Amino acid sequence: MEIENATLQRSIAGAVLEDISFKVNKGEFLSIIGASGTGKTTLLQAMAGLFPPASGKILFKGEEVKKPLVELGLVYQNYALFPWRSAIQNVEFGLELRNIRREKRRQMAAEALELMGLSQDDRDKYPVELSGGMQQRVAIARELVNKPEVIMLDEAFSALDVQTRHQLEKQMLHLQERLGITIILVTHLVEQALSLSDRAFVLSDGKIKKTLTLSGRRPRDIDEPEFRKLLRETESLIKPTSKLDAFVKDLDYLGA
């Protein structure tokens, strides 16, 4: 994917992100880090084709992204599962739109759920009957079953407890290695981004403030001195947009 001089605006209040440009390499794990209100979600939604940039272009495989594409999957923080559909029916949704036969559809959905670690007992449960972690697995399975080339995660693990979050992070790394998909993670959790990514952008004041290229085995050892140093430096670049945001940032740091 390529973002060329894009300015993104969601309201008459003004541009959230101005004149940003970057490339996303095939197969990489890219994180976009920023405090709340810095335009991370706006950027992701524009990349997913949900609305056009006010100026500039967003390209996927050389073609301008003018509408949502099945190749560009999007997973939300609040899971966005259809509450009236069971777990397996949620995963089947995209396949139904493509008129895939019922038996084939069911088989593909079951495989995707198994890949995400959901048991057979949980397949027929409704979202309200599933834990947050299980709902997020269903949401990811719903994207994976359509074989996207890119999966975009909009703070997808932020609402989960630390243990579940770590489990899903490892699972995403495993999927990336196994399926070769490109992952774009939007997050305000700097430690998470630095632990999982090949590259990371830091957003602040409507611009990409810094680009980080990371190496080494993932997930990275967060107790390692080099990692802690990079974490402190990166966090210093992120200005909270409000006192509440600063408070939330402190809670995240303390592992709350």
Add this chain to the structure above:
Amino acid sequence: MVLRRHEKLLLWIISLLSVITIWQLLTSFNMVSPLLLPSPGKVAETFARLLASGQMLSDIWISMARIIAGFTIAFLISVPLGLAAGSNEIIRNLLKPWVQLTQPIPSIAWVPFAFLMFGLSNNAAVFVIAVAAFFPIFINVMNAVQRFDRDLVNVARTLGASRLQVLTQVLLPGIMPDIITGSRVGMGFAWRAVVAAEMIGLTYGVGFLLIEAKNTAQTDVVIVSMATLGVIMLLFEKVIFESLERGITRWKGGGTEG
């Protein structure tokens, strides 16, 4: 304290029997004039007579036919209009003054207008019923669309849904509980409207039976008509609306009422 299903049923039966017993005692000891309040026995006898003559069933059927016609018209107009108003601010604000002005008008007040427009006909009854049932469905649908989770729409679009598919496979199923709730309230209003129309100027129907009985001082027939209305509405509730709601209870995370 949470009552089990059979405990609720038992209380229901005890309550009904208690009132009937008190009623019987009042009439047996002549504490109330039989002209004002006939005995339960007399009322039961009258009900059996009206049922056997076919008059009761005929009146019920006529009222129901009017209800079904009026409610169907209201539903077919209110749901699309509610969807449009909920998703488009211009349409919503264009409709707003008319909804605010006409919604508070009681259905009985529409009856003279309906008679002037359509004469003393079934069409007048159907019109009044449609107006009465329209507002609760329209308002519920409009509000449900306005507060609908946009992330669900966006997810559907990213999974390849067209606008029509978003409407039919996301929005409509998502707001179904609100459609059911609005329809339930609308059906209640529809029954009130048909009784009003039948009492004021129409022939046949449960409302007409009621007003004819009042004019000829047949209190037993009045009570039978009122009880019949109550039972029909209860059946609508239990057979139609509670069945529909049971279908959505699990995914909404609620339990079922006994």
